[in-house]
Amino acid sequence: MSRIMFVSADAGGNLPPALALARTLAAHGHEVAIAGSPRQSTRVGDVAFRSLPALADWPDPTAPCSAVATVRKYLRLAASRRIAADAAAAARDWAADAVVVDCMMPSSAQAVHESGKRTAILFHTLLSYWTGPWAHGPIGGLARLAGTDAVRAWSQADARLVTTVRELDSGSLPETSWIGTTESGVAAMPAEPPLVLVSFSSIFYPGQAAAYRNVIAALGTLPVRAIVTIGAGESIGGETPPNVEVRGYADHSQLMPGAALVITHGGHSTTLKALAHGIPVLVVPMYFPVDHPIIGRSVEQAAVGAVVSHKARPAEFAAAIAGLLGDPARAVAARALGERIRATDAAESAARIIAGLAPSSNAVESR
Incomplete structure (x- = not known):
């Protein structure tokens, strides 16, 4: 089996999809770790955790924050060379076979990929948002000025996984897999009054x-x-x-x-x-x-x-x-x-793709 690392930071809704994929991989016998901001350590449960030193001061995502401070915070996540170096070092030191990087961290994805690790990018909302308003808005634009082209970094990775429903998403990148949502549900049966x-x-x-x-x-x-x-x-x-x-x-x-x-x-x-x-x-x-x-x-x-x-x-x-x-x-x-x-199982679909990236992988078998 393989060693799979997820690189992330606590931004609220980005962690649950990563955890769903990590736990599915672990259930199939792979060794899994999450590397990110220390605050995440209390949210990952039984998944191994590695702290990235450059994210030691990463703030609570629910705390009130001005628009300017929000842009500054996520620009740092997107383009920081210190965070990128820490991510590459964590993957190297843990001897990861494959690394799944949060899409909000393109500089980290690029650094991990250039270190020789097989990488996948995890998009946790519509790809059309990331390649559109995000990439061409303040964060993506300022990241390019700082030396990180997000779309290029995403495209260089070995795989791209989008945790949403394809029919809702008009976005496009080469060799991208829309695995479906990791959210679950049952058929609602509303009563009266609604x-x-x-x-x-x-x-x-x-x-x-x-x-x-x-x-x-x-x-x-x-x-x-x-x-x-x-x-x-x-x-x-x-x-x-x-x-x-x-x-x-x-x-x-x-x-x-x-x-x-x-x-x-x-x-x-x-x-x-x-x-x-x-x-x-x-x-x-x-x-x-x-x-x-x-x-x-x-x-x-x-x-x-x-x-x-x-x-x-x-x-x-x-x-x-x-x-x-x-x-x-x-x-x-x-x-x-x-x-x-x-009718879909997003985590299982993603696990097969991620496991297939690892050089020493025994691919996830169909149930």
Whole structure:
């Protein structure tokens, strides 16, 4: 069997897909380690962990952060030579046979690849976001000025894995595998009155509290039940109608099987989890430099949901919610997409590709 290393940093939703792949590889007998920021060590469970010294001061991704500070933080992750050198050293010292590098770390991917290691790039949201707004936006542009061309670094790797549904993604790179989402679900069976689940980002973006209040006000005018999760310790103010329950935290896996609609900011994880249950999605993009808008457009174009501005007033939210709940065509399309998602095993598909990269690999056998 082979030694597979994952190189990453704690940016929130990027770690669960990597962990799903790592645990599947370990279940097949491969030795697996994750190298990244120290904060990740508490989230990887039974997977071996190696700390990258250059990421010792990597901040909590949920902490409030200005737009300028956010760009600076992720530019460092993309283009830092110190982080890249640490990643290459970790792979060398651990004697990794193959290395899977987070797409947000192209300089690290390039350094690991140039050190002679077989590499794969892990994209944890739509490829069209990474090759579009990310590569051509502030982070990708500044990274090029600093000497790192992300698209070139990604293209030089031996494999590219995208943890999303191909039909939602218009992106393209050579020899890229869309393995499907690592989110799981069961066929939702909503009851009457319909349950609406509302969950925005754990990173509290500007305007998010107001969006919560306006969505809650809208739900109060409709014949629905609603559960709104706002994050532990957060407060949004405003009144709560009797048909709406506001929680700090809730397990979405317990709620989605009974939901008729999910309202989310367009984060890849929550959106794909809803779609894995066959539930239509109302996307309320919170922050335009990230993937929220492009995920919203993809959902809308696939006719499995709709998009509304986070600045919408209660009447606009109510119209959008009622429109989706009353649209049988979108409900049918969402259920069909959910069936296709549940018919795939992203982690198994990725494990075969990653194991096949390792020179000493015994490829993952089909079950």
